[in-house]
Amino acid sequence: DSGVTQTPKHLITATGQRVTLRCSPRSGDLSVYWYQQSLDQGLQFLIQYYNGEERAKGNILERFSAQQFPDLHSELNLSSLELGDSALYFCASSAGGTSVLVGDTQYFGPGTRLTVL
Amino acid sequence: AQSVTQLDSQVPVFEEAPVELRCNYSSSVSVYLFWYVQYPNQGLQLLLKYLSGSTLVKGINGFEAEFNKSQTSFHLRKPSVHISDTAEYFCAVTGSAGGTSYGKLTFGQGTILTVHP
Numbered sequence: 001d002s003g004v005t006q007t008p009k010h011l012i013t014a015t016g017q018r019v020t021l022r023c024s025p026r027s028g029d030l031s032v033y034w035y036q037q038s039l040d041q042g043l044q045f046l047i048q049y050y051n052g053e054e055r056a057k058g059n060i061l062e063r064f065s066a067q068q069f070p071d072l073h074s075e076l077n078l079s080s081l082e083l084g085d086s087a088l089y090f091c092a093s094s095a096g097g098t099s100v101l102v103g104d105t106q107y108f109g110p111g112t113r114l115t116v117l
Numbered sequence: 118a119q120s121v122t123q124l125d126s127q128v129p130v131f132e133e134a135p136v137e138l139r140c141n142y143s144s145s146v147s148v149y150l151f152w153y154v155q156y157p158n159q160g161l162q163l164l165l166k167y168l169s170g171s172t173l174v175k176g177i178n179g180f181e182a183e184f185n186k187s188q189t190s191f192h193l194r195k196p197s198v199h200i201s202d203t204a205e206y207f208c209a210v211t212g213s214a215g216g217t218s219y220g221k222l223t224f225g226q227g228t229i230l231t232v233h234p
Binding site: 002004031033042043056058090092094103104105108110 | 149153159160161162163166168207211220221222223224225226227
């Protein structure tokens with residue numbers, strides 16, 4: 001158990017809909033990362049938050065957005081869903097101290113499997 | 118930009134045999150390398166990481182990896198595998214090249230290790 005929790009575990013929805021994935025980081029971790037794992041694209045970094053602020057963006061679509069709340073949990077919002085958005089979405093967290101952001105161990109949650117029909 | 122290439126998509130091996138999973142990365146001014154393991158229907162777990170210092174890194178479950186800067190490689194090895202090592206293994210890189218990368222991981226495509234009795 002990494003200490004990172006993600007809800008829900010599975011999500012089935014239809015094209016055009018909007019969903020919210022939730023992540024609670026390990027106690028004390030300030031950084032939260034979102035990754036997407038799909039068969040054709042592999043594991044891809046989406047976005048990172050550190051202590052409530054966006055820090056880095058990867059291959060995140062404009063239809064996707066995220067935020068980190070004062071209690072440090074994070075939500076990933078996916079809208080206007082398409083069939084190709086079906087994937088496993090992982091959240092990871094790290095301590096994220098300002099001097100050791102690079103090289104920090106990232107602890108991964110169990111993922112949310114999104115199926116768009 | 119950084120990239121990772123895992124040279125084998127699948128590696129079958131018999132129990133108690135040695136195994137090597139190969140990983141090459143694109144060079145950067147400073148690079149940090151990781152190996153993660155993903156068991157079926159689970160999140161990713163860190164096996165080991167190289168940040169600096171000794172090029173031979175030991176990790177959990179008897180795995181080790183060697184950082185080779187001239188070959189831009191970070192191969193993962195285990196002298197004797199068990200059935201329970203059957204999983205998908207991911208090599209990942211992070212780092213900076215003058216700027217700040219804030220720790221986002223760039224993953225390889227993964228290598229499925231299957232250990233046969």
